[in-house]
Amino acid sequence: MIRKFFYFLPTQLLLTNLKRNHIILLFWIVLFGIVNQSLFVKYGIPNLFLAPEYLNEINFWSYAILGFSIGGFVMAFNITGYVINSSKFPFIAALKYPFLRYCINNSLLPLLFLIFYIYKMVGFLRESEAVSVIEIIIYILGFLAGYTIFITISLFYFFSTNSHIFKLLGINEPKDTDSKSSSKAVNSFLLKEKNWFTILRNTKKWHVEYYLYNPFSIRIARDISHYDLNMLKSIFRQNNINATIFEIAILITFIGLGFFNETPMFIIPAAASLVLLFTTILILFSSIHSWLKSWATFTFIVLFIVINMLSKNQNFSYSSQAYGLNYNDKKANYTNLTIDSYRINSKNIENDKKHHLTILNNWKSNLTTKEKPKLVFINTSGGGSRSSLWTFFSLQYLDSLTNGNLFTHTHLITGSSGGMVGAAYYRELYLKNLEGNDINIYANEYRENIAKDLLNPIAFYIATNDFFIRTKKFTYNNQTYLKDRGYAFEHQLLENTNQLLDKKLIDYKTPEENAQIPLMIFSPATSNDARRVLISPQPISFLTNNLPTNTVYNQPITENIEFSRMFKNQGAENVRFTSVIRMSSTFPYIMPSVSLPSEPKMYVLDAGLRDNYGALSTFKYIHTFKDWLEENTSGVIILTFRDKPKAHKIESNPLQSISESISLPIGSLYGNLFVIQDYNFDDMMQYLSTGFKQPINIIDFELDNAKDKISLSWHLTKKEKQHVVNSMNSKNNQKSIVRLLTLLNDDSFEE
Secondary structure, eight states: OHHHHHTBHHHHHHHHHHHTOHHHHHHHHHHHHHHTTOSSTTTTHHHHHHSOOBTTBOSHHHHHHHHHHHHHHHHHHHHHHHHHHGGGOGGGGGSSSHHHHHHHHTOHHHHHHHHHHHHHHHHHHHHHSOOOHHHHHHHHHHHHHHHHHHHHHHHHHHHHHOOOHHHHHTOOOOSOTTOHHHHHHHHHHHHSOOOHHHHHHOSSOOOOSEEEEETTEEEEOOOOTTSOHHHHHHHHHHHHHHHHHHHHHHHHHHHHHGGGTTSGGGOOOHHHHHHHHHHHHHHHHHHHHHHHGGGHHHHHHHHHHHHHHHTTSGGGOOOEEOTTSOOSSOOEEOSHHHHHHHHTOHHHHHHHHHHHHHHHHHHHHHOOSOSSOOEEEEEEOOOHHHHHHHHHHHHHHHHHHTTTHHHHHEEEEEEOHHHHHHHHHHHHHHHHHHTTOOOOTTOHHHHHHHTSOOHHHHHHHIIIIITSOOOOEEEETTEEEEOOHHHHHHHHHHHHTTTTTOOBGGGGHHHHHTTSSOEEEBOOEETTTOOEEEBOSSOOGGGTOOOOOTTOOOOOOOOEEEHHHHTGGGTGGGSBHHHHHHHHTOOTTTSOOEEESEESOEEEEOTHHHHTTOHHHHHHHHHHTHHHHHHHOSOEEEEEEESSOSSOOOOOOOOOOHHHHHHHHHHHHHHTHHHHHHHHHHHHHHHHHTTOOSOEEEEEEEOSOTTOOSOSSSOOOHHHHHHHHHGGGSHHHHHHHHHHHHHTTOTTOOO
């Protein structure tokens, strides 16, 4: 029985993949790891598979689309295996419908995955989404329906196009599956002295004794020595051609989907897009291997080198751009000399200080509180949608508790990534309300808007657009730009927020000057030299100034670049506000780094890489205007909205594996990046307090996410959204509320 199992075609196909087809197996390992919640858990990728969303809902269709895409991946897996492995099992060509027989015998991995996926999906839905049994059954049926439809369509194509030996000879397939010739072939092999090691070393043929004729029937592999070898090869060749045509049709269909990536009904779940990307890679791999055979690997290497070289050419570069900027005319000079010239311009610095003193005075005059009120700074962390929702909900909740006093006392908002998305949305709602629009800024619908999915369109663009040649364009502010996943992010953000953020940077200049709304300073970091690019509609050259005092002798390096002056001639004030948000939220790989119109080209990444909370901007602002703050306020309140607790648990340090020891130095540095920023911020505040007479109150509002329960992603599950909202009820946050309300002298508060 062990021998029969070992020389069973499904077993031999699995062993063939283990021995030779490691690239194919890698995709399966990734899929199993994701579904098992062992890979990319921090980024919420397993949630996308176990609870896919379509049109912002988990429903029958979301699972059907995912099942359909996995069906496509399975067929790509079968086709790729058939192209690569069929020559090692020549008896398959002597069967009726050889590709069908191959698919049936190659179904071990797909079948295991389907069973495993449904098992994990049921557990996840019951535990994390509180879904009823009836709904779970409907979702399973949807998944299986989608999977079955794709498999059926594929096999119908191969039934109608593929040849087999009996068709070529014009005879019927033998019905006696236990024929003497077949038995002799098996028995003769059993009499030979061969060990399994010898069989596994065989690179031309793999021995098979039994195979699945259909899912419920096993047959003995026939002796094919009496067939013409060239005829068998012609069958494989013709079937490979049909497979290639089928793959090309699928590839064209996938690319065609990209032309509908702004139509909501065509924006498939992010998990389906990821599977689609895997399928595309397999299709390309098998197509090249089908025609080039052993030259396929060499061809892939050459193609990679050529594409890599061409990508450095301007004509083949697909850099993501900030919409509203002029990339066609003269570029800004990105040199140390130019940057330093802005920093040492004392006239600009003094004028900008006077400008902000006017804003501060406007802020004070707008308040109806006592003569020396508290001034509030808000520092908000990055962290994808969890930070967007946490920051928005915190502002909404705390502002309502203080009867609107929180936002009227707030002067400046800084931070990074998701936190700034939530803060920008709340600020815009607040402004609309001031302008006379009938908006209840404390309504739940706005909280639901900011928590809506942003990842599905991004993933869809990656799979159908960014992976290929980008051809779709759009016009904004009389400039033409290529569409990419950065565009998808902005488009979906505007859709989720009812187009409220569809403004230019300059549109916020007057409301900020009049202190109707708080200032917002975005600070993405350059990948060129790790400088911060400070983006604001107001002139802020004083934040770039690090010239030494009269008693310090130093030659400082310019750390900050003022966006509005650096790119004044390229239309900095007309940059789209959602592009500013995107530049601050450019999480590596998920979002493309944004290029700016300079020479040499400047690239910017997520602000969190340098200053996750915007603490540097807050520190410098307080330091610059400390005299005014001491004279006109009774102190400063700094609210920090954190996407995880500040106090970090000291982890135990068990024995490490070799791989862990190798990755430890780099992994430790990256893993503690935000902790290091906290250390630096606390030190800065300590030194600032020595020269500032008024109290500085730092109040933390922490998302209950110590164990990364909420994924770092642009997608949140229903349970994760509720977890974010419930975090306000934690003991520490309740204490922070008491401190805030006490400092703001809110008489309506009852503890």
